[in-house]
Amino acid sequence: MDVSMTLWVLTILGLCALIAADFFIGRKPHDVSVKEAGVWTVVWIVLAALFGLGLLFFGHSQASGEFFAGFITEKSLSVDNLFVFILIMAKFSVPSQLQQRVLLFGVLIALVLRAIFIAAGAAVIANFSWVFYIFGAFLIYTAWKLIQEARSGDEEEEFEENRLLKSVEKRFGVADRYHGTKLFVAKNGKKIMTPLMVVMLAIGTTDVLFAMDSIPAIFGLTQDPYIVFTANAFALMGLRQLYFLIGGLLKKLVHLSYGLSVILGFIGVKLVLHALHENGVDVPEISIPLSLGVICGVLVITTITSLVAARKQAAAQEPEKDSIGA
Template sequence: MDVSMNLWVATILGLTALIAVDFFIGRKPHDVSIKEAGIWTVVWIALAVLFGLGLMVFGTGQASGEFFAGFITEKSLSVDNLFVFVLIMAKFSVPSHLQQRVLLIGVLIALVLRAVFIAAGAAIIASFSWVFFIFGAFLIYTAWKLIQEARSDEEEEEFEENRLLKSIEQRFGVADKYHGTKLFIRENGKRVLTPLMVVMLAIGTTDVLFALDSIPAIFGLTQDPYIVFTANAFALMGLRQLYFLIGGLLRKLVHLSYGLSVILGFIGVKLVLHALHETGVHVPEISIPVSLAVICGVLVVTTITSLIASKKQAEREAAEKAAKDSIGA
């Protein structure tokens, strides 16, 4: 898709305006209700759908299909990120009324960092087509790793701060309690970070780790930097509301890791086939409609099986509790 500089500028300005609106809505710290989260989740998804349809009308059907495939993939991977966000909120004991501010700034940091990743990835792909082999192999490895983690009985119950975050804390110091929405305060004559600033940095920098698999994944669906960027932007910008909407459902998506591993493995194979095709080897390539069907199908099946498994687990736990209560009586 041929994208002019004017369209790039207009898109960035439009996304900036949407972020400003989101910030204006969430500027006052408050507990986000399910109704509020639900309404704005629908709004963000509707905006993404309208953008995809706009690509179809003013661009091409292929560009629209690539956007929707990329958006759905990035959105599903973002839902997996929410598990870590929950751990981060618990680690730093973030007050409920400040969580929406943390997510807003944290996601904004993540969006800027991903833009850097996308620009770097596009430059590398343009210069070295063999990088598709590396991306494909990495996604297949990540898919296998996800399966291994899903099958493991050990669950990560606490968020571990990365080295960058620890070094920032040591360099500036951290206050011992929250001070409303302040990011810095003066303590004993020294300017120090508040816990709110630290948790925002934790959300933003942790997302870089997720970008290591999500960016190659979307480049496996499209090599158009414009579509890669906009799909990531729309997937991330509704993440704050999604956190509050499905926070209680996250633990019920017990098969999500399996579904994501299938998707990443599938895209990894697609990348390898594309790389072979680029080197002159005659192999079949997987089309965008097929990719979109596989991604949506896997997510639907994963969600259904997760909810069934969670329901059965809840029934077993209720039966065991009832049996113990009857014995105790």
């Protein structure tokens, strides 16, 4: 898809306008209700769907298919990332009325960092086709690692601050309590960070680690930087509302890791086949419609099996509670 500089500018301005509207509507710190989170989740999904349909309407059918495949993949990977966000919120004891502000700025930091990664990835891919082998192998390895973790039942129970975050805390200092929505406060004539600023940086920089698998995954579906960026943007911008909407449901998605491992492994194989094809090897390539079908199918199946498994587990625990009560 040939994207002019004008379209790039208009797209970025449009996304900035949407982010600004989201910020000003929810600028007052408050507890986000399920209804509010649900409405905004639907709004972001509808906007993403309209964008994809707009690509189709203007004659970019392949770009439209790539956008929807990329958006769904990034959205599904972001759901898994919400587990870590919950751990971060718990570690820093973020007041419930400030959590939406933390997520908004954390997502903005993540969006800027991902834009840099996408630009770098696009430049590398444009000049070195062999990078597809690396991306493909990395995704297959990540898929295998996810399966191993899911089978062993090992889950991250405590968030550990990365080195960058620790160095920032050491350099600027951190206040001993929250000061509303303030990011910096004065102490002994020196400005220091509030815990709110620290947790925002934690959310934003932790997403860099998530980008290590999500960026190669979407480049496996499309090499168009415009589609990669917009799919990531729409997936990230609805993440804040999704956090409040399905926070309690996350524990029930017990098979999500299996589903994501299948998706990442599938895209990894697609990348390797594409690399072989680029090097003149006669191998079949996986089409976007097939990719979209596999991604959607895997997510639907794992969601259904997860909910069924969670219901069976809850039913099995009922007799135990009754016997203890007796």
